[in-house]
Each structure stands twice: as structure tokens, then as C-alpha cells.
Amino acid sequence: MEKLYGMRKGGRLMACLMAVLAMLFVDLPEAHAEYGDVVINNYSDGAGMRPVIFPHWFHRVRFRCKVCHADIGFKFQAGGNEINMVKIIDGQYCGACHNGEIAWSVENCNLCHSAKPGTKTQVHESTIQKLARPATTPANK
Ligand code: HEC
Ligand code: HEC
Ligand code: HEC
Known part of the structure; x- marks a missing residue:
């Protein structure tokens, strides 16, 4: 996460990445069972x-x-x-x-x-x- 925040690509890319991450957590719960x-x-x-x-x-x-x-x-x-x-x-x-x-x-x-x-x-x-x-x-x- 800190690395992502460190990127100088602006908020749009960040928002995109966050959306993708959010989807991963929703759609692939087994892969993140410990969460x-x-x-x-x-x-x-x-x-x-x-x-x-x-x-x-x-x-x-x-x-x-x-x-x-x-x-x-x-x-x-x-x-x-x-x-x-x-x-x-x-x-x-x-x-x-x-x-x-x-x-x-x-x-x-x-x-x-x-x-x-x-x-x-x-x-x-x-x-x-x-x-x-x-x-x-x-x-x-
Ligand atoms: C902070 C969380 C928490 C709270 C608040 C809590 N419990 Fe529990 N309780 C647990 C956990 C964890 C277990 C173990 C669950 C299991 O293995 O089924 C448990 C088990 C039990 C059990 C079965 C084991 C035993 O001790 O007989 C009973 C009955 C029980 N709780 C009743 C209550 C009642 C009544 C209250 C409110 C006065 C309460 N609990 C509040 C977490 C809590
Ligand atoms: C506030 C207390 C608490 C903290 C902090 C905590 N855990 Fe847990 N963890 C628990 C409890 C409670 C269980 C369930 C144990 C049970 O069911 O008897 C558990 C279960 C687990 C399990 C087994 C279940 C699973 O998800 O596969 C793993 C692995 C685990 N924790 C890893 C971690 C790691 C890694 C961290 C730190 C990043 C962490 N925990 C932080 C309390 C905690
Ligand atoms: C290391 C300390 C710690 C331990 C151990 C711990 N809790 Fe908690 N728990 C907290 C704190 C701090 C909060 C937040 C309290 C608040 O918001 O006032 C909390 C909140 C919660 C909540 C409410 C979550 C929410 O969405 O508001 C639940 C449910 C809960 N704990 C259950 C448990 C159960 C069940 C266990 C044992 C298996 C446990 N906790 C063990 C510190 C702990």
C-alpha cells in the first residue's frame, strides 16, 4: 500500500487500483481467508x-x-x-x-x-x- 501511495500518477489511477483491490477482496475471498x-x-x-x-x-x-x-x-x-x-x-x-x-x-x-x-x-x-x-x-x- 505505501508503495502505491508513493506513485506520482495522480488520484485517478489510485482510485482505479483501489477499485480493483476492492473487487479482489469481494470476489476472491478464499485467497484472503485470513482477512x-x-x-x-x-x-x-x-x-x-x-x-x-x-x-x-x-x-x-x-x-x-x-x-x-x-x-x-x-x-x-x-x-x-x-x-x-x-x-x-x-x-x-x-x-x-x-x-x-x-x-x-x-x-x-x-x-x-x-x-x-x-x-x-x-x-x-x-x-x-x-x-x-x-x-x-x-x-x-
Ligand atoms: C467479547 C466477546 C463475548 C461476549 C461479550 C460474550 N461472549 Fe460468550 N463466548 C465468547 C466466545 C469467544 C465463546 C466461545 C464460543 C464457542 O466456542 O462456541 C463464548 C462462549 C459462550 C458460552 C458457551 C461456553 C460457556 O462458557 O458455557 C456461553 C453459554 C456464553 N458464551 C454466554 C454468554 C453470555 C450470556 C454473554 C453475556 C453476558 C456472553 N457470552 C458474552 C465470546 C463472548
Ligand atoms: C485482537 C486479537 C487478534 C489480532 C490482533 C490478530 N488475531 Fe489472528 N486470530 C484471533 C482470533 C481470536 C482467532 C480465532 C481463534 C479461534 O477461533 O479460537 C484468530 C485466527 C487467526 C488465524 C487462523 C484463522 C485464519 O484466518 O486462517 C490466522 C492465520 C491468524 N489469526 C493470523 C493473524 C495475523 C497474521 C495477524 C496480524 C496481522 C492476526 N491474526 C492478528 C485474534 C487476533
Ligand atoms: C487485543 C484486544 C482485543 C481482543 C483480544 C479482542 N478484542 Fe474485540 N475489540 C477490541 C476493541 C478495542 C474493539 C473496539 C471497541 C470499540 O469500538 O469501542 C473491539 C470490538 C469488537 C467487536 C465489535 C466490532 C465492530 O464492528 O464494532 C466485536 C464483535 C468483538 N470485538 C469481538 C471479539 C471477540 C469475540 C474476541 C475474542 C475471540 C475479541 N473481540 C477479542 C479489542 C479486542
Whole structure:
């Protein structure tokens, strides 16, 4: 990105490039799976809660990988961490930040438990909105 911004070709080319990039992200989600939302549903459905949507990109632009994947200790695998509410309230995993100080706290159940019931653990290309809305296409497999 910095290289692109450094080019002296003016705004039009820039706008074009950005449009192409935007299309790539929309049309080729698999190639950029690590940018997608992670649905975590090891326990939620079983406990009668909606599965959790973790908006990875939203967090990645705010924190370095290391903060979560080294310091907090999230394994690099969708559903690969045995997360539950006792741990979160104890300040582990999501609770390292969602404690009312760094970010809003655990009372906001629905902000995390926002996927359609039955959505399996996965890295999903779509936005929170798409996952949270009733499906219009059979895209949520
Ligand atoms: C705010 C915390 C946070 C930050 C920052 C973060 N991640 Fe993650 N990452 C997670 C969580 C949570 C998961 C899902 C773990 C789970 O499902 O148990 C995850 C999953 C992943 C996965 C496995 C799923 C996938 O997308 O393939 C990869 C790879 C990954 N992260 C890479 C990165 C990289 C690279 C960065 C930095 C550019 C980064 N993460 C920054 C929290 C974070
Ligand atoms: C900051 C995000 C976040 C918030 C807020 C949150 N949860 Fe969770 N919760 C999770 C994650 C992540 C899991 C693990 C999901 C899984 O594997 O199914 C989880 C799992 C659960 C589970 C199943 C495991 C267990 O601990 O029994 C229940 C039940 C649950 N949450 C209830 C709640 C309720 C009720 C609230 C509101 C008082 C809440 N959660 C708020 C992230 C959150
Ligand atoms: C390193 C700190 C950190 C960790 C760990 C973390 N979050 Fe967050 N999260 C934030 C911050 C900061 C915000 C923005 C809060 C705000 O806007 O007030 C946020 C916002 C969110 C949002 C709202 C996104 C939006 O579009 O507004 C969701 C959903 C969320 N987090 C879920 C989770 C879940 C689920 C986990 C654990 C799997 C988690 N977070 C772990 C820091 C963190």
C-alpha cells in the first residue's frame, strides 16, 4: 500500500487500483481467508447461544498480531482455542480486552454472539452483517 501511495500518477489511477483491490477482496475471498471473520462455535450452539463472530480484520487493523497470537496466546486456528465465558470473565482470550477498559465488556452478549444459530466454526469471507442476517443464498455452508 505505501508503495502505491508513493506513485506520482495522480488520484485517478489510485482510485482505479483501489477499485480493483476492492473487487479482489469481494470476489476472491478464499485467497484472503485470513482477512475474514472467524465464526467460533465449539460450545455456543450447545449452550443455546448464537455462535460468536470474531471480526478479525477489524481487530487486526487496531492491534499487532503479536498482541493476540503471542501475548494473549490465541492459536492460529479457527475454533482452535477452548474459549468459554469463565475464561473470558477471568481476563483471558477476548476478556483480555473486552473488560470495560480497552473495549466494551462482557455484558454485551449479542455483540459477540451474533451469528445465525447453527453456523459452524469457520473462517468466513463475509461481513458481520451478511452472517447475522438470515441467508438469502445457500452461502453459509
Ligand atoms: C485482537 C486479537 C487478534 C489480532 C490482533 C490478530 N488475531 Fe489472528 N486470530 C484471533 C482470533 C481470536 C482467532 C480465532 C481463534 C479461534 O477461533 O479460537 C484468530 C485466527 C487467526 C488465524 C487462523 C484463522 C485464519 O484466518 O486462517 C490466522 C492465520 C491468524 N489469526 C493470523 C493473524 C495475523 C497474521 C495477524 C496480524 C496481522 C492476526 N491474526 C492478528 C485474534 C487476533
Ligand atoms: C467479547 C466477546 C463475548 C461476549 C461479550 C460474550 N461472549 Fe460468550 N463466548 C465468547 C466466545 C469467544 C465463546 C466461545 C464460543 C464457542 O466456542 O462456541 C463464548 C462462549 C459462550 C458460552 C458457551 C461456553 C460457556 O462458557 O458455557 C456461553 C453459554 C456464553 N458464551 C454466554 C454468554 C453470555 C450470556 C454473554 C453475556 C453476558 C456472553 N457470552 C458474552 C465470546 C463472548
Ligand atoms: C487485543 C484486544 C482485543 C481482543 C483480544 C479482542 N478484542 Fe474485540 N475489540 C477490541 C476493541 C478495542 C474493539 C473496539 C471497541 C470499540 O469500538 O469501542 C473491539 C470490538 C469488537 C467487536 C465489535 C466490532 C465492530 O464492528 O464494532 C466485536 C464483535 C468483538 N470485538 C469481538 C471479539 C471477540 C469475540 C474476541 C475474542 C475471540 C475479541 N473481540 C477479542 C479489542 C479486542
